[in-house]
Amino acid sequence: MARRYDQRTTIFSPEGRVYQVEYAMTAIRHAGATVGILAKDGIVLAAEKKTTAKLLDGSSTISEKMFKIDEHVVCAVAGITSDANILINYARLSSQRYYYTYQEPIPVEQLVSQICDTKQGYTQYGGLRPFGVSFLYAGWDKHFGFQLYQSDPSGNFAGWKATSIGGENSQNAQSVLRSKYKPDINYKEALELALKVLTKTMDRSNVNSDKLEFSYFTKKGDQIVYHILSPKELDDFIKDADLENENEDS
Amino acid sequence: MARRYDQRTTIFSPEGRVYQVEYAMTAIRHAGATVGILAKDGIVLAAEKKTTAKLLDGSSTISEKMFKIDEHVVCAVAGITSDANILINYARLSSQRYYYTYQEPIPVEQLVSQICDTKQGYTQYGGLRPFGVSFLYAGWDKHFGFQLYQSDPSGNFAGWKATSIGGENSQNAQSVLRSKYKPDINYKEALELALKVLTKTMDRSNVNSDKLEFSYFTKKGDQIVYHILSPKELDDFIKDADLENENEDS
Amino acid sequence: MARRYDQRTTIFSPEGRVYQVEYAMTAIRHAGATVGILAKDGIVLAAEKKTTAKLLDGSSTISEKMFKIDEHVVCAVAGITSDANILINYARLSSQRYYYTYQEPIPVEQLVSQICDTKQGYTQYGGLRPFGVSFLYAGWDKHFGFQLYQSDPSGNFAGWKATSIGGENSQNAQSVLRSKYKPDINYKEALELALKVLTKTMDRSNVNSDKLEFSYFTKKGDQIVYHILSPKELDDFIKDADLENENEDS
Amino acid sequence: MARRYDQRTTIFSPEGRVYQVEYAMTAIRHAGATVGILAKDGIVLAAEKKTTAKLLDGSSTISEKMFKIDEHVVCAVAGITSDANILINYARLSSQRYYYTYQEPIPVEQLVSQICDTKQGYTQYGGLRPFGVSFLYAGWDKHFGFQLYQSDPSGNFAGWKATSIGGENSQNAQSVLRSKYKPDINYKEALELALKVLTKTMDRSNVNSDKLEFSYFTKKGDQIVYHILSPKELDDFIKDADLENENEDS
Amino acid sequence: MARRYDQRTTIFSPEGRVYQVEYAMTAIRHAGATVGILAKDGIVLAAEKKTTAKLLDGSSTISEKMFKIDEHVVCAVAGITSDANILINYARLSSQRYYYTYQEPIPVEQLVSQICDTKQGYTQYGGLRPFGVSFLYAGWDKHFGFQLYQSDPSGNFAGWKATSIGGENSQNAQSVLRSKYKPDINYKEALELALKVLTKTMDRSNVNSDKLEFSYFTKKGDQIVYHILSPKELDDFIKDADLENENEDS
Amino acid sequence: MARRYDQRTTIFSPEGRVYQVEYAMTAIRHAGATVGILAKDGIVLAAEKKTTAKLLDGSSTISEKMFKIDEHVVCAVAGITSDANILINYARLSSQRYYYTYQEPIPVEQLVSQICDTKQGYTQYGGLRPFGVSFLYAGWDKHFGFQLYQSDPSGNFAGWKATSIGGENSQNAQSVLRSKYKPDINYKEALELALKVLTKTMDRSNVNSDKLEFSYFTKKGDQIVYHILSPKELDDFIKDADLENENEDS
Amino acid sequence: MARRYDQRTTIFSPEGRVYQVEYAMTAIRHAGATVGILAKDGIVLAAEKKTTAKLLDGSSTISEKMFKIDEHVVCAVAGITSDANILINYARLSSQRYYYTYQEPIPVEQLVSQICDTKQGYTQYGGLRPFGVSFLYAGWDKHFGFQLYQSDPSGNFAGWKATSIGGENSQNAQSVLRSKYKPDINYKEALELALKVLTKTMDRSNVNSDKLEFSYFTKKGDQIVYHILSPKELDDFIKDADLENENEDS
Secondary structure, three states, X not given: OHHHHOOOOOOOOOOOOOHXXXXXXXXXXXXXXXXXXXXXXXXXXXXXXXXXXXXXXXXXXXXXXXXXXXXXXEEEEEEOHHHHHHHHHHHHHXXXXXXXXXXXXXXXXXXXXXXXXXXXXXXXXXXXXXXXEEEEEEEEEOOOEEXXXXXXXXXXXXXXXXXXXXXXXXXXXXXXHHHHOOOOOOHHHHHHHHHHHHHOOOOHHHOOOOOEEEEEEEEEOOEEEEEEOOXXXXXXXXXXXXXXXXXXXX | OHHXXXXXXXXXXXXXXXXXXXXXXXXXXXXXXXXXXXXXXXXXXXXXXXXXXXXXXXOXXXXXXXXXXXXXXXXXXXXXHHHHHHHHHHHHHHHHHHHHHHOOOOOHHHHHHHHHHHHHHHHHEOOEOOOOEEEEEEEEEOOOEXXXXXXXXXXXXXXXXXXEEOOOOHHHHHHXXXXXXXXXXXXXXXXXXXXXXXXXXXXXXXXXXXXXXXXXXXXXOOEEEEEEOOXXXXXXXXXXXXXXXXXXXX | OHHHHOOOOXXXXXXXXXXXXXXXXXXXXXXXXXXXXXXXXXXXXXXXXXXXOOOEOOOOOOOOOEEEEEOOEEEEEEEOHHHHHHHHHHHHHHHHXXXXXXXXXXXXXXXXXXXXXXXXXXXXXXXXXXXOEEEEEEEEEOOOEEEEEXXXXXXOEEEEOEEEEOOOOHHHHHHHHHHHOOOOOOXXXXXXXXXXXXXXXXXXXXXXXXXXXXXXXXEEOOEEEEEEOOHHHHHHHHHHHHHHHHHHHO | OHHHHOOOOOOOOOOOOOHHHHHHHHHHHOOOOEEEEEEOOXXXXXXXXXXXXXXXXXXXXXXXXXXXXXXXXXXXXXXXXXXXXXXXXXXHHHHHHXXXXXXXXXXXXXXXXXXXXXXXXXXXXXXXXXXXXXXXXXEEEOOOEEEEEEEOOXXXXXXXXXXXXXXXXXXXXXXXXXXXXXXXXXXXXXXXXXXXXXXXXXXHHHOOOOOEEEEEEXXXXXXXXXXXXXXXXXXXXXXXXXXXXXXXXX | OHHHHOOOOOOOOOOOOOHHHHHHHHHHHOOOOXXXXXXXXXXXXXXXXXXXXOOEOOOOOOOOOEEEEEOOEEEEEEXXXXXXXXXXHHHXXXXXXXXXXXXXXXXXXXXXXXXXXXXXXXXXXXXXXXOOEEEEEEEEEOOOEEEEEEEOOOOOEEEEOEEEEOOOOHHHHHHHHHHHOOOOXXXXXXXXXXXXXXXXXXXXXXXXXXXXXXXXXXXXXXXEEEEXXXXXXXXXXXXXXXXXXXXXXX | OHHHHOOOOOOOOOOOOOHHXXXXXXXXXXXXXXXEEEEOOEEEEEEEOOOOOOOEOOOOOOOOOEEEEEOOEEEEEEEOHHHHHHHHHHHHHHHHHHXXXXXXXXXXXXXXXXXXXXXXXXXXXXXXOOOOEXXXXXXXXXXXXXXXXXEOOOOOEEEEOEEEEOOOXXXXXXXXXXXXXXXXXXXXXXXXXXXXHHHOOOOHHHOOOOOEEEEEEEEEOOEEEEEEOOHHHHHHHHHHHHHHHHHHHO | OHHHHOOOOXXXXXXXXXHHHHHXXXXXXXXXXXXXXXXXXXXXXXXXXXXXXXXXXXXXXXXXXXXXXXXXXXXXXXXXXXXXXXXXXXXXXXXXXXXXXXXXXXXXXXXXXXXXXXXXXXXXXXXXXXXXEEEEEEEEEOOOEEXXXXXXXXXXXXXXXXXXXXXXXXXXXXXXXXXHOOOOOOHHHHXXXXXXXXXXXXXXXXXXOOOEEEEEEEEEXXXXXXXXXXXXXXXXXXXXXXXXXXXXXX
């Protein structure tokens, strides 16, 4: 009977639920998992790639999962990529507008808040569907240093120390993070933790740069640096890390 | 049969009810309880936090339940946070606009009334759903001193001496407030009363700063002061208060 | 079968009825009763309050049932308060606009007519629901002296000598008014008559200033005066009146 | 099966009918009957009042059934009064605009035609319901002298010598008019004929100024005069007329 | 099953039909028949009147069936009169606008074409119903002399030598026209032919000026003359014609 | 089950079809067949007329099937004529606008492309139905000489050497064209081929200028000439051609 | 049951799918296959033509499957051609606008991204259907040299080394590409590979320039050259290639 209330985005069901938002969240579950970890000295974003076609042209500028919004903010995506593109365009514009007005980078939380207000509108007005996409936002600003946020299709968001979005085994990922995360982790350890989380349920033969994407924010002196691991860097890193991993599991 | 009338926000059922508004109120019941108490010398807002992930990053500026609108007004939220954000943005803007025009803080009731008129519109026009959020507004102005208001998804509001929103045991909370509230309560006693109300139905092991959020308005000389208890302050306060509490119960 | 025609505000049923308007009237029946009596020397408005929470803060400026529109017009409300607020805002603005344009108070009937035209629109256009509120308007102008009007959700209105809106026992109230009303009644007798009407079906223990609200218009010399009885005044008045009342009943 | 086509104002049924318009006409049948008679020297409008509350305040300017549009045009209404108000406002504005532009009164037919075009629109566009009201328009202009028009919810209109709208016994009224109307009738005889038509099916005890409303247009020298019979005039007139009436019936 | 496609004006049924347009045509069949005949020296329009109330005021300017658009164009109507009024207003405005711009009368076909484009729009856009009216347009211009056009609710139109719209026996009328029409007919013979067509299925007792309306265009020297037969002229004409008629039938 | 997807123009069925467009195409099948043939030295357009009323006035400028858009472009229509009129108006305006801007005739393909983009919009947006009309466009421009295009309700179009639209035996017509068409055909042979195609399935007694319409484009020196065969020319042509035809068939 | 969610473009099904987008993709499967291959020194686009009418006029400028957007970008289409036209117009305009503003060709990815954002909107807003078309974009810019992109009705896009859209045997085509593609392929080898992919499932007798369309981008010195193989070139190429092909298969 609950199904009577799930065909319009703008209505509540008798239990007070907005079903279209919940269905949008299901869409995200089909996407590859994405993990974000806030470290003392940076932030790690790591994602599982679902598309397997070896003919994809990696040399273009399109990352499948990670998008730079500004020099100091990056986001990782789980869900419908074309929905995400709209919001990312909006975020980039917001960021530039802020810079143009105030001559300083937009604070990370303010940017996240603006995107989420847009998302919320698509859950309340008729004739629209919610954006079928969740984000992890990693950024740095002078007020709060490194920050990691997560938002979902409802427009809710929160700051996290470590979290994951997307993936069928999201629960699993969250519980690994809870048990292994330590507040004084550095970004290199965070990379390893992210690998552990993502590969827990993957077939070992798939654990390589074709199926994974890793990046991190850190600080080099006064400079904020964002780096995406090249396939070679990633494969090397996996080879080293994997060994440790097995040891630890045993 | 009544269900025929609950799929559009803009219609009355034969009994004269607007079901979407009632369902939105149900949404609020799933949220953690929030208590507001008006004291002689201030106002107390206290909330139960539902999210339990220890990985949430508390250092960011986002309070989960309490939002400053202006120097002299604060609100506590129960319901869908992304819905609340939209109304809070609107309230902040209204407040600044008033100040810009009249060079004095907006009277608390006028601010509450404006937000509620916006809420009402979402219950009368087609293609929209009501805002799934109730508010407690705490504020001070020169006309009426400290004031506590409560509003719900229909856009109704009223001034209260002590009240609670959200929470499965809302009835319970209201009855504790009715029996224990005294008009000459001071804000410190109000903090203790709020704790008693919130913890009545909580598992004792959960009664700590991870699960609770306390704040109060008071006056220091001519200055209005709003203070959110830090986790440490809160835990200390709970330890002391809890003892008293038990004594009283016995 | 008639139910096929009751889910859109903009259609007639085969019998020529607009069901949404009739359902909105049902909504008003759930509200507390409100009585208006036109006297030789003034007008009385009296209302039963439904909310019983003793923690409501009466010191704020919000009357639950009676709203001043201008110095010379007041209205009493039965129905959804947040709907009423929208119309009252509109009435206040209309009244000020008239004054600004013509430098004299708006005639009472003109004001009532404007509000009712607005109400009518919400019964004829799609995507809207009717306003779920009935009003009693009490006012004075130089053309017709004291006047009492009643309007309902359809936008119909009429001038009355004595009438009541809201309340489950509306019929009862009307019949008491019909049998006891005398054209040469003065406002003090009208207060007593109003009390009699409202308390007829109330539990005697509830007959006090917590549950009732009384106000009247009268003329002091050339001055129009509007007065809301304070809880003390009201309780005193009830004590005196009640006795008479009982005598009369016996 | 025909019922499939009666829930949208903008569609034809397979038989070529627009049901919403027909239902609106049903709404008018519930209203009290209104009779118009064109005489050599004037026009008579007479109506049965449905509301019986003796507490209605007759001293206000609101006639229940007859509305002056301009010095030279009056209309009588059967149906939903709040719908009528909207069209009467529109008619008054049209009339003044015409006068302002051309410095002479608007021809009666032109005014009627404008109102009816507005009515038509509400039967053809989606999201609206037809106006639930029929009118009799009585007026005088220099082109055609005294004129009587009738319009219905579809926006159709025509000039009549004598006609009636509203009332459960509309057929009856029409047939009395057909048999008794004479082209050389004067306005005084027309008043009597109107009384006969309206009272045919009324309970004799109700035939008084509480239940009836009579008015007429006539010419005093060059002056057009519109007069509504006062309750006293009406009761006197009924007393005299009634006798004749009985004689005639016997 | 075909009925699934008849409730929206904007959709095709699987057989490629737009049902709402076909239903609108049915509406026209209920109207009285109207005949147009193009003669060498003029055009005849003749109509059967459906309304029978002898109290209709014929002295007003409203013809029930024939409307002058401009000095050189007239139209006859079958269907919903209030729908027709809207299109006739539009046609009059178009005609005047053309004259104002080019200082010569609008060519007849251009006028017809404009009205039909408007009609077409109401069959293609949602939320509207087609105009429930067919027209015969009779006119003269310097390019093509006398012309007779017919249009229907779909917005289709064509030039005709003789045709009829409306009436339950439309087929019958068409077949009489086909068998009796001669290209070298003059307007007087055309009047008789029109009478024959209209009266074929009428009760002989109804064949008089109460039930029929005749008019014709002809040329007096260089002047285009449009004449509506007065009731007297019509009755005289019927008397003479009828005889011939009977002779011919025998 | 497929029928669930055929009531809205804007949706795909599970098989990826837009049913409303397919139904519109069915509407075209009911229309008379129209043939276009591109010859070395011109283009032939020939159509079967469905309306049979001998009373249609052929002297007016309205061709039933062929419409001149500009001096160098003509179109033939199959489907709903009033729909076609709208697009033809649009085409004429486009053509004139182009000429006004660039001082040379619009290239034929550009004109066709503009009309088709308009058609496409009516298949993708809600609240509209597709245009129920197919076109053959014949034209000449300096870039590509004589060109023949065909478009359908979906907005698809293509250039053709010989094609037909409308008609129940469209398949048949196409196959005759395929077997008989030769690239070096001249416009006179093309006229005969067109006749053969159209008359294949017609009753021989109907093959005359009442039922057929023939026109062609050709070049006289540098001049582009468009000629519609007069009824006499057509009947003469049929007489001659028919003989050959029979010979050929035997 | 899933079918409840497939009739509106703007809703998610409970499994998080947007069915209208998936149905649009089905529409594309009915189209002929199109193959794109990125070579070291150019890009090949090759398509199977579905329309078989030998009477199609190939001399017009309309390619059925390949459209030039600008000097440096071309796209190949699979799906509804009239939908594609709208997007191609938009792309051409975007490209020219960019050039006008920055005086250099628009980067290929930026162009693709703009088109895809437009596509996305048609999957999220009510009252629209998604564009039923997939594209291959081939282009060159100074930032990334030769690039090949693919987009689908959802608005997703990605860069590819070799891919195919449309065609019932899309899986098959993809797998041939995966097994035969080599990164150091040159454009001539790519032409042969494309032929192999397209003809794998075609009837050998259809493998000729009537059924196929081949084009390529390459660089002649500093010049970007786009060439569509003429029917003769194509048939010659097929003859040569086919032989090799057979040898290879054996």
